[in-house]
Amino acid sequence: MFKLDHPQKNPIFDYYAPLGSHYRGLLSIPHSGETIPKEFEKYLSGDLQAYKEDVDFKVNELVDIQQLQQAGIAVLVAHVHRICVDLNRAESNCVLFWKDNTQGKKLVVTDPDESEVQRLIETYHRPYFEILKAAIQDLEKRKSGQVSMIDLHSMPSRPTDYHMKQNPNQKTHRPHFCISDRRGQTCEKAFIEFFYNQLTQQGHESTYNDPYIGGFVTEFVNQFRTNNIQIEINRSIYMDEAKKVLRPELVQSLKPMLTQVLIKGFETFDS
Numbered sequence: 001m002f003k004l005d006h007p008q009k010n011p012i013f014d015y016y017a018p019l020g021s022h023y024r025g026l027l028s029i030p031h032s033g034e035t036i037p038k039e040f041e042k043y044l045s046g047d048l049q050a051y052k053e054d055v056d057f058k059v060n061e062l063v064d065i066q067q068l069q070q071a072g073i074a075v076l077v078a079h080v081h082r083i084c085v086d087l088n089r090a091e092s093n094c095v096l097f098w099k100d101n102t103q104g105k106k107l108v109v110t111d112p113d114e115s116e117v118q119r120l121i122e123t124y125h126r127p128y129f130e131i132l133k134a135a136i137q138d139l140e141k142r143k144s145g146q147v148s149m150i151d152l153h154s155m156p157s158r159p160t161d162y163h164m165k166q167n168p169n170q171k172t173h174r175p176h177f178c179i180s181d182r183r184g185q186t187c188e189k190a191f192i193e194f195f196y197n198q199l200t201q202q203g204h205e206s207t208y209n210d211p212y213i214g215g216f217v218t219e220f221v222n223q224f225r226t227n228n229i230q231i232e233i234n235r236s237i238y239m240d241e242a243k244k245v246l247r248p249e250l251v252q253s254l255k256p257m258l259t260q261v262l263i264k265g266f267e268t269f270d271s
Helices: 039-041 047-054 065-070 114-142 162-165 189-201 218-219 250-266
Strands: 013-016 025-029 073-078 149-157 178-180 205-207 226-233
Touching: 013 065, 025 114, 025 162, 039 162, 047 149, 065 073, 065 178, 065 250, 073 114, 073 250, 149 189, 149 205, 149 250, 178 189, 189 226, 218 226
Parallel strands: 025 073, 025 149, 149 226, 178 205
Antiparallel strands: 013 073, 178 226
């Protein structure tokens, strides 16, 4: 088995390996990182409040990672803030992509030269995708059919002007969960329907590919033999969006539910 310590600790990500002999799938959490490596500070505005706006805040704390590991699910959690290197974008536009946050607040005040951009890609972007690739290829060796992977994110409860420019037709009301597969490209229909049905049965309003259709991680993983989706969680169902803090009473009910839905899905499609 592709195996690391539980977890492997490094400045870029934690990899929590599946425990036991059965390896069912992979959960990726690329946007919950809040670390600003010192070498990025000279490029950034220093507005700490502006930095907080678009983090997938504490998404890694919305699942029970140990339970997932015990169920044979590996978990990959990024540490580095998306304003430094956005892991849900291709190498060509991942470094300091967010010049302003989605509220229009300045983030980047100067850009590195091209040689430094390449060094930052090699340091912060490629290692995440190298371990993602290795984990999925190991799954492919073990399975006769499709292997399962989910990319987990969170979304603001209402679109900003930035979001409306990106997708002018989206509704201002957002569901509790948006489940996406690049509009039918990255998984069999039964896979995405399973998670939609499970979440709606728990009383959560859910949508397919609206307002998001999936990002670069979803595209990257699609080159492999996978059932692969992105799940966005509405931030209003677990946090105070204005204060940027978790609401423990909401997390207390969301975390066990989401953990069990994920485990059940990975078990159901364990080929």
